Amino acid sequence: xxxxxxxxxxxxxxxxxxxxxxxxxxxxxxxxxxxxxxxxxxxxxxxxxxxxxxxxxxxxxxxxxxxxxxxxxxxxxxxxxxxxxxxxxxxxxxxxxxxxxxxxxxxxxxxxxxxxxxxxxxxxxxxxxxxxxxxxxxxxxxxxxxxxxxxxxxxxxxxxxxxxxxxxxxxxxxxxxxxxxxxxxxxxxxxxxxxxxxxxxxxxxxxxxxxxxxxxxxxxxxxxxxxxxxxxxxxxxxxxxxxxxxxxxxxxxxxxxxxxxxxxxxxxxxxxxxxxxxxxxxxxxxxxxxxxxxxxxxxxxxxxxxxxxxxxxxxxxxxxxxxxxxxxxxxxxxxxxxxxxxxxxxxxxxxxxxxxxxxxxxxxxxxxxxxxxxxxxxxxxxxxxxxxxxxxxxxxxxxxxxxxxxxxxxxxxxxxxxxxxxxxxxxxxxxxxxxxxxxxxxxxxxxxxxxxxxxxxxxxxxxxxxxxxxxxxxxx
Ligand code: HEM
Numbered sequence: 001x002x003x004x005x006x007x008x009x010x011x012x013x014x015x016x017x018x019x020x021x022x023x024x025x026x027x028x029x030x031x032x033x034x035x036x037x038x039x040x041x042x043x044x045x046x047x048x049x050x051x052x053x054x055x056x057x058x059x060x061x062x063x064x065x066x067x068x069x070x071x072x073x074x075x076x077x078x079x080x081x082x083x084x085x086x087x088x089x090x091x092x093x094x095x096x097x098x099x100x101x102x103x104x105x106x107x108x109x110x111x112x113x114x115x116x117x118x119x120x121x122x123x124x125x126x127x128x129x130x131x132x133x134x135x136x137x138x139x140x141x142x143x144x145x146x147x148x149x150x151x152x153x154x155x156x157x158x159x160x161x162x163x164x165x166x167x168x169x170x171x172x173x174x175x176x177x178x179x180x181x182x183x184x185x186x187x188x189x190x191x192x193x194x195x196x197x198x199x200x201x202x203x204x205x206x207x208x209x210x211x212x213x214x215x216x217x218x219x220x221x222x223x224x225x226x227x228x229x230x231x232x233x234x235x236x237x238x239x240x241x242x243x244x245x246x247x248x249x250x251x252x253x254x255x256x257x258x259x260x261x262x263x264x265x266x267x268x269x270x271x272x273x274x275x276x277x278x279x280x281x282x283x284x285x286x287x288x289x290x291x292x293x294x295x296x297x298x299x300x301x302x303x304x305x306x307x308x309x310x311x312x313x314x315x316x317x318x319x320x321x322x323x324x325x326x327x328x329x330x331x332x333x334x335x336x337x338x339x340x341x342x343x344x345x346x347x348x349x350x351x352x353x354x355x356x357x358x359x360x361x362x363x364x365x366x367x368x369x370x371x372x373x374x375x376x377x378x379x380x381x382x383x384x385x386x387x388x389x390x391x392x393x394x395x396x397x398x399x400x401x402x403x404x405x406x407x408x409x410x411x412x413x414x415x416x417x418x419x420x421x422x423x424x425x426x427x428x429x430x431x432x433x434x435x436x437x438x439x440x441x442x443x444x445x446x447x448x449x450x451x452x453x454x455x456x457x458x459x460x461x462x463x464x465x466x467x468x469x470x471x472x473x474x475x476x
């Protein structure tokens with residue numbers, strides 16, 4: 001009997017051990033094992049909490065969870081990834097100061113599929129290329145000084161063509177045309193209006209599709225974005241070809257980012273392939289065009305409702321204008337005088353952020369606020385954990401640019417519309433110039449009223465007024 005039972009018991013014990021091992025392994029894979037993970041919910045199978053993340057108000061998504069789980073951090077599953085959302089000013093500080101030590105940049109799968117250069121397997125940008133994108137030669141203030149006059153004259157031309165003499169205009173599409181024209185001029189070195197018109201609608205589809213489910217069949221957001229990316233890539237590849245020919249035949253002047261990318265070589269002397277250049281330019285144009293257009297559109301919306309604020313901006317802009325000779329273009333010193341106008345833009349971006357936040361990926365296990373974030377998890381930060389928090393911005397729903405009169409009154413890391421640390425938005429100064437140049441030109445010409453003061457806004461990733469923000473113009 002003993003002889004008969006022993007192998008059976010052994011066999012059963014083996015099965016139990018195997019099952020226990022399998023369960024522990026599966027549990028570890030799903031939940032990170034015994035680690036002290038942040039509190040939160042992974043939501044529905046596969047979808048996680050993506051629907052709420054994409055289609056609920058961003059501040060509602062984070063505030064609800066910060067209240068329920070922890071004001072510092074919570075876990076969730078969004079866009080197919082186990083994600084820790086790091087919250088509040090301490091979270092921002094921690095994130096901006098540990099770049100490449102604890103985490104590295106991560107783009108959601110939708111973005112990776114739209115931009116080849118964002119793919120996880122894509123080679124890291126070469127030093128040369130990183131220098132070009134963040135180069136003092138292009139996006140730093142000392143270089144932007146040289147662009148300012150041209151920025152002003154393009155803005156004036158657009159005002160003459162699309163705004164002057166009209167009773168009503170739709171701000172949102174005009175802001176997009178303006179910002180894409182500026183970006184095409186300074187990044188690509190092209191002014192061709194037909195080309196710009198072809199690009200506008202495609203860029204909108206990409207911006208919306210960057211944070212979407214990667215369901216690729218007719219009718220989906222992602223399908224539209226894929227088609228748009230292909231159309232833009234085709235257009236940009238022909239721009240690259242034309243520019244390359246111009247450089248080699250006539251030594252065209254290098255006054256745009258594209259020219260620098262074309263002539264730059266890696267350490268082995270190889271030039272970047274055309275397809276790669278057009279993909280990178282597509283990334284830069286996407287980052288730089290709709291964000292600035294959003295800030296301009298919502299400036300018109302908020303200021304259109306507040307004659308008291310309009311009057312203060314007008315006084316400041318008229319001071320600038322009256323100190324200039326007839327026809328003289330804006331200069332760097334003029335921009336420095338636009339302090340109140342920029343505070344208004346800050347308040348616009350606090351209430352309607354042009355960019356919500358971005359992702360990182362943990363490159364090692366690390367601890368934050370007493371919780372462990374396992375290697376490979378994604379980390380998300382968003383301006384929404386602080387922007388509308390009454391602790392930092394009393395009466396957060398009230399549009400009040402005087403909050404920024406004393407910069408010290410804003411607690412550190414609570415207002416970070418351009419991010420912070422090594423990955424701070426490289427286009428920050430460019431954006432400031434483009435927005436203030438627009439404000440100067442619109443204020444000098446018009447007073448305006450919103451046609452629909454309560455117009456519905458859709459889309460949090462690229463907030464857009466439902467009817468395009470029609471305004472009635474009155475020439476000054
Ligand atoms: C109001 C306008 C803008 C806002 C609010 C804005 C905001 C931001 C934010 C929050 C980030 C993410 C930083 C991070 O990941 O921590 C970012 C990244 C970036 N922005 Fe902007 N941006 C604006 C305009 C621009 C413009 C005009 C350009 C181009 C000239 C630009 C180019 C970029 C690029 C290339 C990145 C990625 C940087 C990297 O990953 O290292 N942005 N921006």
